[in-house]
Amino acid sequence: MSVKTIQVSQNVLHANRGIAENNRAALDAAGIVAVNLMASPGAGKTSLIERTIQGLEGRLRIGMINSDTSPAAMDAERAERAGAVTVHLNTAGRCHLDAGMVRDAMDFLPLHGIDILLIENIGNLVCPSSWQLGSHWNVLIASTPEGDDKPYKYPRIYSGVDALVINKTDLLPYVSFDLDYFTRGVEPLNQGLRTFPLSCRSGTGLDRWFDWIVSIAVPKTAMAL
Amino acid sequence: MSVKTIQVSQNVLHANRGIAENNRAALDAAGIVAVNLMASPGAGKTSLIERTIQGLEGRLRIGMINSDTSPAAMDAERAERAGAVTVHLNTAGRCHLDAGMVRDAMDFLPLHGIDILLIENIGNLVCPSSWQLGSHWNVLIASTPEGDDKPYKYPRIYSGVDALVINKTDLLPYVSFDLDYFTRGVEPLNQGLRTFPLSCRSGTGLDRWFDWIVSIAVPKTAMAL
Numbered sequence: 001m002s003v004k005t006i007q008v009s010q011n012v013l014h015a016n017r018g019i020a021e022n023n024r025a026a027l028d029a030a031g032i033v034a035v036n037l038m039a040s041p042g043a044g045k046t047s048l049i050e051r052t053i054q055g056l057e058g059r060l061r062i063g064m065i066n067s068d069t070s071p072a073a074m075d076a077e078r079a080e081r082a083g084a085v086t087v088h089l090n091t092a093g094r095c096h097l098d099a100g101m102v103r104d105a106m107d108f109l110p111l112h113g114i115d116i117l118l119i120e121n122i123g124n125l126v127c128p129s130s131w132q133l134g135s136h137w138n139v140l141i142a143s144t145p146e147g148d149d150k151p152y153k154y155p156r157i158y159s160g161v162d163a164l165v166i167n168k169t170d171l172l173p174y175v176s177f178d179l180d181y182f183t184r185g186v187e188p189l190n191q192g193l194r195t196f197p198l199s200c201r202s203g204t205g206l207d208r209w210f211d212w213i214v215s216i217a218v219p220k221t222a223m224a225l
Numbered sequence: 226m227s228v229k230t231i232q233v234s235q236n237v238l239h240a241n242r243g244i245a246e247n248n249r250a251a252l253d254a255a256g257i258v259a260v261n262l263m264a265s266p267g268a269g270k271t272s273l274i275e276r277t278i279q280g281l282e283g284r285l286r287i288g289m290i291n292s293d294t295s296p297a298a299m300d301a302e303r304a305e306r307a308g309a310v311t312v313h314l315n316t317a318g319r320c321h322l323d324a325g326m327v328r329d330a331m332d333f334l335p336l337h338g339i340d341i342l343l344i345e346n347i348g349n350l351v352c353p354s355s356w357q358l359g360s361h362w363n364v365l366i367a368s369t370p371e372g373d374d375k376p377y378k379y380p381r382i383y384s385g386v387d388a389l390v391i392n393k394t395d396l397l398p399y400v401s402f403d404l405d406y407f408t409r410g411v412e413p414l415n416q417g418l419r420t421f422p423l424s425c426r427s428g429t430g431l432d433r434w435f436d437w438i439v440s441i442a443v444p445k446t447a448m449a450l
Contacts, residue, residue, distance in 0.1 A: 040266045041350045041379060042371025069351055072377045093381055095320065095351035123378075124349055125266045126294055126320035145370035145393065145400075146267025152297045153348075154266060156318055168370065174399055175370075176426075201401075 016131055019099035023106065023134025030111035032063070033217050034119060036097075036133050038157060039141035040150075041123030044167040046075040047200035048141060048209075049118050053082040055210045060217050061085075063114035065105045067122050069093050075120065084118070085109060096127035099134055116217045125150070129157040137216060143168040144177040151185030159189040163196065165209065170199040241356055244324035248331065248359025255336035257288070258442050259344060261322075261358050263382060264366035265375075266348030269392040271300040272425035273366060273434075274343050278307040280435045285442050286310075288339035290330045292347050294318050300345065309343070310334060321352035324359055341442045350375070354382040362441060368393040369402040376410030384414040388421065390434065395424040 027034050039045050046066075053062050066076040067089040076088035087105040091097065102119060109117070119135055121128045140161040142150060145168060151158045158164070164186065166179075179197075186193060196212070198205030252259050264270050271291075278287050291301040292314040301313035312330040316322065327344060334342070344360055346353045365386040367375060370393060376383045383389070389411065391404075404422075411418055421437070423430030 040348070040371075041375055042265060042368075068378050070378060070380050072374075072380075074374060074377065093351070095349070122351065123265070124320070124351055126318070126347065126349055127352065143267075143370065145368065145396065146265075149297075149299060150266055152299065153293050153295060155295050155297075171370065171396065171399055174396055 013130065016099045019103055020132035020134040023099055023103055024136070026106060026111070027117065027134060027136070030114070031218055032111060032114050032117050033137070034117040034133070034135040035137045035139055035213075035216075036119045036121060036128075036135035037139050037141060038121045038125075038128045038161070039123060040125050040143070040146055043123070043141045043143040043146065044200050045120050045123070045141055046078055048165060048167065049084075049120060050078055050082045051200050051203075051206055052118065052210065052213060053079060053084045055206060056213065057083055059214060060115040060219060061113055063109050063117045065089060065102060065109075065117065065119045067091055067097050067101070067120055069095070069122060085114060091122060095122055095124050096131050097121050097133055098131045102133045115219050116213065125154040125157050129160050137162045139163045139165060141165040141167055142182075144171050145175045148177045148179070148182040149185070151182060151189060155189050158186055161190065161193070163194045163212070166195065166197040167200055169197050169204060170202045238355065241324045244328055245357035245359040248324055248328055249361070251331065251336070252342065252359060252361070255339070256443055256445055257336060257339050257342050258362070259342040259358070259360040260362045260364055260438075260441075261344045261346060261353075261360035262364050262366060263346045263350075263353045263386070264348060265350050265368070265371055268348070268366045268368040268371065269425050270345050270348065270366055271303055273390060273392065274309075274345060275303055275307045276425050276428075276431055277343065277435065277438060278304060278309045280431060281438065282308055284439060285340040285444060286338055288334050288342045290314060290327060290334075290342065290344045292316055292322050292326070292345055294320070294347060310339060316347060320347055320349050321356050322346050322358055323356045327358045337445075340444050341438065350379040350382050354385050362387045364388045364390060366390040366392055367407075369396050370400045373402045373404070373407040374410070376407060376414060380414050383411055386415065386418070388419045388437070391420065391422040392425055394422050394429060395427045
């Protein structure tokens with residue numbers, strides 16, 4: 001039974017890859033850089049997106065695809081209020097985004113008015129890592145209250161990302177989080193991974209993150225020159 | 226493609242249900258009450274299990290099935306050190322336990338020496354809710370730094386559990402967690418759900434949780450009378 005399931009999953013993953021490649025081509029044609037943001041539930045995906053939209057106002061035009069397993073659209077509303085063009089995806093209980101969902105969401109976005117597309121995946125440290133979306137960058141957001149053992153316990157998602165945010169550094173005095181132990185867990189999985197310790201709550205460390213986002217984006221005004 | 230996947234999943238879920246029923250029968254025959262503990266990564270499943278083993282030492286004999294997506298057995302080792310008979314399950318990247326995994330783990334446990342079996346699921350707020358294990362009780366562990374919006378965003382897992390632990394109450398002064406808003410989200414999903422606000426770190430609230438665990442267990446000494 002389980003072997004059969006895996007085969008079907010691999011077919012589905014293969015089909016997904018094709019759609020992801022088409023998404024990437026459509027993004028490139030529109031001059032958009034897409035970032036897939038993955039994390040545990042509550043690590044701070046929405047807070048980081050909100051902060052990023054506010055922090056880059058006037059520098060980059062940001063679009064957002066927000067996802068939930070339910071019709072609750074509160075995160076999308078938070079991003080809209082912060083100033084991003086936002087589409088809310090309800091995965092109807094599914095545990096990750098796939099490329100087809102992103103393709104459908106892109107149909108509702110004014111692609112030519114967006115420089116960078118932030119894709120907020122479902123809060124999950126396992127499933128999203130298997131599904132390409134067509135994004136240019138994969139980012140994992142860890143948070144200090146989750147504990148310093150997560151790279152050891154969820155190695156796959158740590159090994160597949162291009163950047164790592166460590167959020168909620170303001171809670172370090174109150175939680176058991178040994179940054180050295182955490183880093184020693186990440187290093188063999190993803191050597192030299194660019195890492196952004198920060199606090200969305202206090203604002204500490206956000207500037208370095210904003211600078212990186214600016215460095216990966218290609219503003220359309222620059223393209224037109 | 227996705228319709229086909231769903232059909233296969235339903236076949237697998239149906240087969241899983243049969244194995245779960247067999248697990249339940251084997252547990253009942255051995256006089257064991259099993260508790261399936263679900264949570265986000267880092268909400269405190271292992272800490273709660275550790276505290277429970279220590280808190281009930283001499284009152285109940287506790288067995289534990291611990292799971293990870295990787296070979297890392299550190300949680301199982303923590304539970305062993307705390308005094309429980311423990312089996313570690315490596316799901317090899319899979320995002321939830323299923324009844325077959327629990328059946329296989331049960332083969333390695335001395336069932337007649339255990340009063341209560343704590344099953345630590347993979348850290349995930351989506352997938353575990355679809356898979357029956359044969360446990361008698363399903364418990365969700367939320368944690369305050371995850372935020373108060375999780376019932377609204379992951380409604381399915383909240384609607385299917387028999388008890389809810391709200392861990393890390395010691396962090397309430399430092400995080401944005403409105404207990405009233407959280408509770409208003411839970412209530413329509415699971416009316417009157419028994420809830421245990423507590424802190425594994427400070428120990429506050431643990432006694433009520435221990436009392437509940439004792440109330441659901443049937444110690445074998447009592448059975449023999």
